[in-house]
Amino acid sequence: MATALPAMPPSRVRRAYAVEAKYECLRMLRAPAFAGPFLLLPAGLFVLFGALLFGSAIAKDPKAAAFMFMGFSIMGVMGPGMFGFGITVATEREHGLLQLKRALPVPPAASLLAKMLMSMLFVAIVMATMAAVAPLGHVPLSALPMLYFSLVCVAGSAPFCAMGFLIGALASAKSAPAFVNLLYLPMIYLSGILFPLPKSAEWIAYLSPAYHLDRIALTVLGAARYDGLLLHIAVLAGVTVVCTALAVRRLSRHG
Amino acid sequence: MENANIAELDAVSKRFGNVMALDEFSLAVRPGELLALLGPNGAGKTTAISLLLGLQLPDRGSARLFGLPPQSIEARRGIGVMLQEAALAPELRVYEQIDLVASYYPDPLPVARVLELTGTAPLARRPYGKLSGGQKRQVQFAMALAGRPRLLFLDEPTVGLDMQSRETVWDMLRRLIADGCSIVLTTHYLEEAEALADRVAVIAKGKLVVEGTVDEMRALVVRKRITCHTRLAIAEVAAWPDVQTVTNGQHGLLITASNTENVVRRLLAADEDLHGLEVQSAGLAEAFTELTQEVH
Numbered sequence: 196m197a198t199a200l201p202a203m204p205p206s207r208v209r210r211a212y213a214v215e216a217k218y219e220c221l222r223m224l225r226a227p228a229f230a231g232p233f234l235l236l237p238a239g240l241f242v243l244f245g246a247l248l249f250g251s252a253i254a255k256d257p258k259a260a261a262f263m264f265m266g267f268s269i270m271g272v273m274g275p276g277m278f279g280f281g282i283t284v285a286t287e288r289e290h291g292l293l294q295l296k297r298a299l300p301v302p303p304a305a306s307l308l309a310k311m312l313m314s315m316l317f318v319a320i321v322m323a324t325m326a327a328v329a330p331l332g333h334v335p336l337s338a339l340p341m342l343y344f345s346l347v348c349v350a351g352s353a354p355f356c357a358m359g360f361l362i363g364a365l366a367s368a369k370s371a372p373a374f375v376n377l378l379y380l381p382m383i384y385l386s387g388i389l390f391p392l393p394k395s396a397e398w399i400a401y402l403s404p405a406y407h408l409d410r411i412a413l414t415v416l417g418a419a420r421y422d423g424l425l426l427h428i429a430v431l432a433g434v435t436v437v438c439t440a441l442a443v444r445r446l447s448r449h450g
Numbered sequence: 451m452e453n454a455n456i457a458e459l460d461a462v463s464k465r466f467g468n469v470m471a472l473d474e475f476s477l478a479v480r481p482g483e484l485l486a487l488l489g490p491n492g493a494g495k496t497t498a499i500s501l502l503l504g505l506q507l508p509d510r511g512s513a514r515l516f517g518l519p520p521q522s523i524e525a526r527r528g529i530g531v532m533l534q535e536a537a538l539a540p541e542l543r544v545y546e547q548i549d550l551v552a553s554y555y556p557d558p559l560p561v562a563r564v565l566e567l568t569g570t571a572p573l574a575r576r577p578y579g580k581l582s583g584g585q586k587r588q589v590q591f592a593m594a595l596a597g598r599p600r601l602l603f604l605d606e607p608t609v610g611l612d613m614q615s616r617e618t619v620w621d622m623l624r625r626l627i628a629d630g631c632s633i634v635l636t637t638h639y640l641e642e643a644e645a646l647a648d649r650v651a652v653i654a655k656g657k658l659v660v661e662g663t664v665d666e667m668r669a670l671v672v673r674k675r676i677t678c679h680t681r682l683a684i685a686e687v688a689a690w691p692d693v694q695t696v697t698n699g700q701h702g703l704l705i706t707a708s709n710t711e712n713v714v715r716r717l718l719a720a721d722e723d724l725h726g727l728e729v730q731s732a733g734l735a736e737a738f739t740e741l742t743q744e745v746h
Contacts (some may be wrong), residue, residue: 200516200528203556214553218542225541225577290537298503298533300526300554300597362745 196349203300211302212309219309220316233317235276237271238324245332257335257380264334265344265412268325268406271431272348275317276355277375280310284363284442293446307439310357318352327400336416337438343415351408354431357438358404364442394423404434456481456601456632457502457512462511464497464656471497473656474511479601483622484633487644489653495636496534498653499603502634503531513599529554529601532590534606534723540579544570544589547578548596555597568592569618583610591619595626602626602633608642620646676705676713682720690716702726 224230245253245263253260296306322323322345329336336344359375366374383389385396388404400406407427415422459481464472470699479485479502487495500506500637501513504520516526538547545561552558565571570592573585581589587610594602608616623633623646637643643650644664651661660667680687681703688696692709707713709727717724 200524202524203527207553207556211553214550218546218550222539222541286537291535292539293532295533295536297505298529298531298603299551300523300529302554303523325564325648330582332717345512393706424540 196410208302212305215309216299216303216312217312219275219306222239223283223313229279229282230317232272233274234320236274237267237321238328240270241267241325242328242331242449245328245334246328254333259335260333261335261416263389264325264332264336265327265409268322268344268348269351269388269409269412271321271325272318272385272386272408273379273405274445275321276311276314276352276357277359278372279314280356280359281366281371281375282368283310284360285366288363288446289368303350306315307360310360311353314352314356317350318349322348340416344412347412347415348408351411351431354404354408354434354438357435357442359443361434361438361445364445405433407431412425453481454481455643456635457515458513459501460512460514462498462501462508462513464501464506464508466508470656472501472508475653475656477510477651477658479632479634479662480649481632482627482630483636484627484646486647486648486650487634487636487653488640488643489659493651493653496605497530497606497656499634499636503529503603512612527597528600530594530602531603532594532595532607533567534609536590538578538586538590541577544581544592545574545578547589548593551593552596556562558597560701562660564596565591567622568595569615575693576608583617584612585610588615591622595622599629599718602631604633604635605636608637613675674707674710675730676703676707676710676717676728677701677702677730678705678717678724680717680721680724682724683719687717701728705739 201240379388382403385399386406387400388409410427455478459477489495499629584653652659684696692707693705697704
């Protein structure tokens with residue numbers, strides 16, 4: 196017979212989710228080695244290329260300005276999820292924190308949702324910095340399209356979180372950064388978001404979630420055809436679900 | 451019949467590759483007791499705790515926590531846990547770590563109260579990553595108490611603590627037991643088990659060797675030890691009845707005997723110059739060594 200245990204009121208369950216998310220965000224914001232590069236790099240690179248190096252050329256070509264702005268924005272979307280999840284999950288797994296959390300009555304998915312929220316918060320900050328520097332690069336987006344674009348980017352960070360989660364579930368703490376880079380850097384270059392790919396290599400971009408997020412953003416802004424939207428959303432949703440399921444399966448079996 | 455055990459392992463077996471970590475192992479934790487789990491390295495203590503915490507599933511047998519499967523979150527809301535190796539987020543401050551763990555429980559202690567009870571209040575605002583090894587163990591202990599657990603799992607809780615901090619932990623454990631909390635403790639410090647445990651379970655090679663009170667453990671090892679400086683030869687003493695072993699030690703002749711009184715009388719009669727006579731009962735350490743050696 197079960198010994199009577201106090202029940203957890205729903206308000207306390209909600210609080211547990213909120214507290215988990217609060218401290219996950221706080222700890223990452225307090226890690227300057229993590230927060231600094233991810234928060235400032237996309238805007239910094241955009242200012243360097245879009246304003247300082249090629250500013251005068253881009254000023255005459257609004258399409259090129261928007262292309263570059265979207266490319267660096269999506270690069271900013273990928274980082275917090277892939278590195279944030281990949282490295283912290285691998286470290287927590289290897290150093291016993293994940294095991295402790297499995298022993299404690301942590302509400303189901305609280306850690307996962309907290310990390311996802313942390314990534315989305317970082318992406319929101321990245322988008323705010325990108326919006327702040329957009330006028331320097333002659334980006335032809337007014338406030339409302341910029342808001343839509345930012346919301347797409349925040350929501351679009353989910354598949355990158357899931358990919359990072361899977362790497363974190365598989366790799367050791369030492370090898371996780373290398374594995375994330377192995378995926379992150381080729382994905383940036385081969386998705387065509389920063390540099391247009393040659394016609395013969397365009398098919399490679401279809402394999403990259405970054406390409407599909409870029410297409411969704413372009414569609415939302417009216418710069419691409421609507422008919423491919425559902426396919427792009429399905430690809431990103433599929434990557435999110437499959438990677439998360441594989442990571443959860445791996446962690447529940449091996450810790 | 452109502453099951454009065456707070457937690458139990460019933461004939462569990464667990465194998466990792468070729469290693470049988472636990473073999474038909476049973477253990478029960480009763481309400482309000484401190485059960486010390488002792489055993490040499492690799493004996494199966496950690497596996498037993500992992501099964502009770504639901505971190506692993508047994509290959510055979512069953513594990514129950516408050517009558518429920520240990521994986522159920524309801525069961526885990528009744529426990530506090532201090533594992534041996536858990537690197538917490540170094541960026542969070544001590545009070546934040548405790549607040550985070552407390553948030554998982556229905557009716558936790560206020561963070562300030564936990565800090566006060568465990569002597570960690572001076573550390574409250576310090577980032578966890580800046581603490582010494584001993585201070586980290588103190589904070590982990592504080593976190594284990596935060597949820598007002600009815601069953602506390604402590605894996606080597608006082609490793610790396612100074613004497614004062616160890617005393618604080620011991621005092622706290624005695625208070626928890628007095629308040630009706632049950633505790634499962636694994637420790638390498640046998641004096642810790644001797645000082646705190648109501649019951650001791652000794653594991654070796656995945657099997658339960660023996661369980662009982664500390665006194666019962668000592669009684670299992672009936673031998674006592676006699677040391678003295680004497681001119682008598684080892685072979686002569688070894689031939690006497692009741693004498694089990696005789697060796698030359700640092701402090702003279704070292705004799706183990708089942709009936710020390712008879713041996714001491716005979717020693718004094720045989721050697722008028724005998725001096726430095728000492729008779730010692732077997733402690734938990736001797737009992738532990740002997741009991742676990744018998745399994746090898």
